[in-house]
Amino acid sequence: MYAIKSNPTPETAIVNTAILRLTVNNHPGVMLQICGLFARRIFNLEGIFCSAIDQGETSCIWLKVDETEKLEQVIKQLAKLEDVLAIEERNDAREGIAAMEAMMARID
Amino acid sequence: MTLMGLGILPSDHPLSLGMLGMHASRATNLAMEECDLLIAAGVRFDDRATGRISGFCPRAKVIHVDIDASEIGKLRPVDAGITGDARRALADLLPQIRRRDRGEWNGCIRRLQQDNPRFHDQDFAPGQPFQLIRRVAELAGPRALISTDVGKHQMWVAQAYPFTDPRQLLTSGGLGTMGFGLPAAIGAALAFPERPVICFSGDGSLQMNIQELATAVEQEVDIKIVVLNNQSLGLVRQQQRLFYEQHYFASSYRIAVDFAAIARGFGMRAYDLTGADNPDALLQQALGQPGPCLINVPIDIEAEVSPMVPPGAANTTMIGADYVRN
DSSP states (O other), X not given: OOOOOOOOOHHHHHHHOEEEEEEEEOSTTHHHHHHHHHHHTTOOEEEEEEEEXXXXXXXXXXXXXXXXXXXXXXXXXHHHSTTEEEEEEXXXXXXXXXXXXXXXXXXX | OOGGGTTSSOTTOTTOOXXXXXXXXXXXXXXXXXXXXXXXXXXXXXXXXXXXXGGSSTTOXXXXXXXXXXXXXXSSOOSEXXXXXXXXXXXHHGGGSOOOOOHHHHHHHHHHHHHSOSOOGGGGSTTOHHHHHHHHHHHHOTTOEEEXXXXXXXXXXXXXXXXXXXXXXXXXXXXXXXXXXXXXHHHHHHHOTTSOEEEEEEHHHHTXXXXXXXXXXXXXXXXXXXXXXXXXXXXXHXXXXXXXXXXXXXXXXXXXXXXXXXXHHTTXXXXXXXXXXXXXXXXXXXXXXXXXEEEEEEOOTTOOOOSBOOTTSBXXXXXXXXXXXX
């Protein structure tokens, strides 16, 4: 989000990013809390996708995080947020995230 | 002890190392340098406590106990991390350790303390900040709760007040919130109406929340506000003096605010020790009566907080009073 970097090659992008899946309460301001945490602590956030699940009670947030060294700290800090109900490290979902990124690039 | 931990051991306890960090006792920072095992309980390795973190306790293994999992290993890699309540963690660890004679290490610390005394006789000359703080402590008694604002007065209180109990000191620590002291004192007095409450403040800090004098009078809380008035934002001025070639900017007040008159304007009893024939008698009188009261104490603008670890330096680099005076 803050670091100025040259565009990474796809290989380094895979190595340096982690995929997190959060389950959060779905009410106004939750996204702000999460983004605010990233801004305050100077964690890099490369991608974010959010959608309501469970009839709108909760939301699922996919984060693409450009922090492998600080990942443990990122997860611990996210876990402290009242509205974050669960955090999973989902590096197995990279392909799905890549497909979603490609799809979003095509939307007019 | 960190600033926030003052009081967990009485300050005169033979095993108390005193406060570490930017305005520590010298012996404390030097002892930390020698330390081979650091048990850090409920602390977060704040830069005011550690100085340059790569130079902090360089020889020590670290056991870090904190209730917040994200603090473990955040700034200092740990050899063992324990997430949990500090009291319970230490109680659980206690049966697992053997009693050992630490005579050699304790002797080493005592020598450091003798070679680097915390106080000097001149610190307690009449009108000196330490003398005032100690005298207030005597008059207030060991049951007193102490709040501070942020600045020189806060560091002097941390260095010299004879704390005996945990949570006896209410100070804003890492938040560095000027204006914290007066409302904190009001809260303490409402929670413990039978205990004396002293708010040490400065002329800069008190102005941040001075409207709360109204609350103190309205609630008739038994608080005594001791304003160490050096007519400046003293710690800022000290930094400008030490590290910015005495380019003083926006750090002193050109007008002498009459805090006693302001307090009286709120309906509060007030004393001003400026030019008093017998300041000690006035202080006794001020502290001796129930109800809210403000005492303005003039402090030399040149009185500095020492020693001082320069920002970004290791804790063993301590600038002393002599350097300050040059």
